[in-house]
Amino acid sequence: MAQASDGVHQPVRASIAAFVGTMIEWYDFYVYGTAAALVFGRLFFPQVDGFYGTLAAFGTFAVGFLARPLGGAVFGHLGDRVGRKTSLIITLLMMGVVTVLIGCLPTYETAGIWAPVLLVALRLVQGIAVGGEWGGAVLMAGEHAPTRDRRTFFASFAQLGSPAGLILSMLMFKLVTTLPDADFLAWGWRVPFWFSAVMLVVGLAIRLGVSESPDFLAERRRRLAQAQAAAPPLGEVLRGAPGLLALAICANVLGIAGFYFTNTFMIAYTTTYLKIPRALVLDCLLIVSVMQFLITPLSAYIAERVGVHRFLVATAAVSVLTPYAMFTLVDQGTLTGLTLGVGLAVAGLGAFYAVIAGYVSDAFPTRTRYTGISMAYQLSGAIFGGLTPILGTILAERAGGAWWPLALLFSAIAAISLVSVLALRAPRERQMLRAA
Incomplete structure (x- = not known):
């Protein structure tokens, strides 16, 4: 009886674990991005002031992205062959420890x-960890869904971690930016990084209580029953x-x-050029992050009702047009x-991302x-x-x-995703029919 009850509650546990885990991972990532925009240029690249210092700081931010495909390959292989849960525990540990170490770095x-x-070395490790985290969190939530047609909604809980992590990072920086500038530069900027240690303990406790993905277990049983050799999933x-x-790469661009x-x-744009x-x-980003947090589950719910493909096309099309209104309002x-x-x-982009x-x-x-x-x-x-951010800074x-x-750049970003989602529909439907 206990086992049956546990099975009933696993979808909820998996969704909560995906949310909390990705919230922690994205908190760590956003803390770095905010620090890169506000202080890293002055603290780590003081020999290149102003525009070039900001560009150098955003360069270290980009390094994390360049490392993420490596994390996706390594932990994707681990998650497809050993288990989703094992991969997620390792990535969470890596991310938390590295973030705390960044907060301890000398300037x-x-x-x-x-x-x-x-800074660059730790950023590389951080990028590898995030590279393996996201896919596993999405799958642990989605593959635990009670029915296949509910996967979009359950997988959205992993996406919910992104705005939640941003909210936490904004709150932490809002707190430390109230310090005198000298104190903020001396030690205040480190506090958001150190706070990651507390969150790491909470995240591990929750993730350890979730069972392995049922889809992964079924695929492993199938391979064992057929004595099938496991080819490298990346290959x-x-x-x-x-x-x-x-197509999948380009579909993700807007999000x-x-x-x-x-x-x-x-x-960087508003503080440097508009002198805001x-x-x-x-304060603005904090309010907007709360809005995105609320939009995420609502968007997944609406998408289930109107059709996921139709919803994505509509939100991407709207996002092509929104930057012109955005900059007109921001200029105030x-x-x-x-x-x-x-x-x-x-x-628009938050609804798409959800x-x-x-x-x-x-x-x-499932196997790959x-x-x-x-x-x-x-x-x-x-x-x-x-x-x-680098291209935006140069433009x-x-x-x-x-x-x-800058508005044209944002429109191009949305248009890439719009075209890719339209093209992805046919191969996605073929795969769903094979899996049914």
Whole structure:
């Protein structure tokens, strides 16, 4: 009887574990992005001030994205062959420990060139950890869903961790940015990184209580029964479905690059070119993050009712148009203008992000699903996510702070995802019919 009850409650446990785990991982990642926008240029690259210092700091931010495909390959293999749960425990430990260590790093003033070198090295490890985390969290939640047609909703709990992590990171930086500037630069910026140690303990306790994915267990039993040799999942994905992987990479662009446009680049743009106080910008992002948190489960629920494909097409199409209204409102320089402008853009991309994970995961077979969706998401992040703040910074500098090239960049990001979702529909439906 206890076992039956436990089986009934596993979907809820898996969803909560996916949410809490991804919240912690994304908190760590967003803390780094916020620090890169606010202080890393001055602390780790003081020899290159202003525009070039910010660009160097965003360069270390991009390094994490470049490392993420490696994490997707390594932990995707582990998750497809050993188990989703094992992979997720390791990635959570890696992320938490590295984030605390970043908070302990000496600055350029005390360690010279070793300070940025160590920062980049730890950022690489952080990127590898996040590269293996996301796909496993999506699958643990989605594959524990009570029925197949509910996977989009359950998988959205992993997506819910992103805005929750952003909210926590914004709250922590809002707290420490109230310190005098000297104290903030001396030790205040470290506090959000150290707080990760507390969250790590909580996350591990929750994740250890979730059983392995039923889809993975069924696939492992099938392989054992047929005495089937397990081919490397990455090789199978690259050889057997390169076109599918390319479409999945591009479908994820809006959910990844769009976020780092609004939540990382916009901090630097508004404080540098519009001279808006950083505290006001962080207040805006905090409000918008709460809005996105609420939008995520609502979007997944609506998508189940109207159709996932139709929902994704609609939200991507809307996102092509929103940056023009966003920048017009942001130019007002008020909290209301900032919040309405950024909130408008995040409403579209946040709704898209809530649903895209479950949509893409259904396009890959169980035996390579962890590897397939991890590589798609992380390669998309490496190509588009990490480079977006850098490209935005270059465009803003060359345009003298004018916003129209930036709006075109955001529209291009949304258009890539729109076209890819349309093209992904047929191969996804074929895979779902084979799995039925």
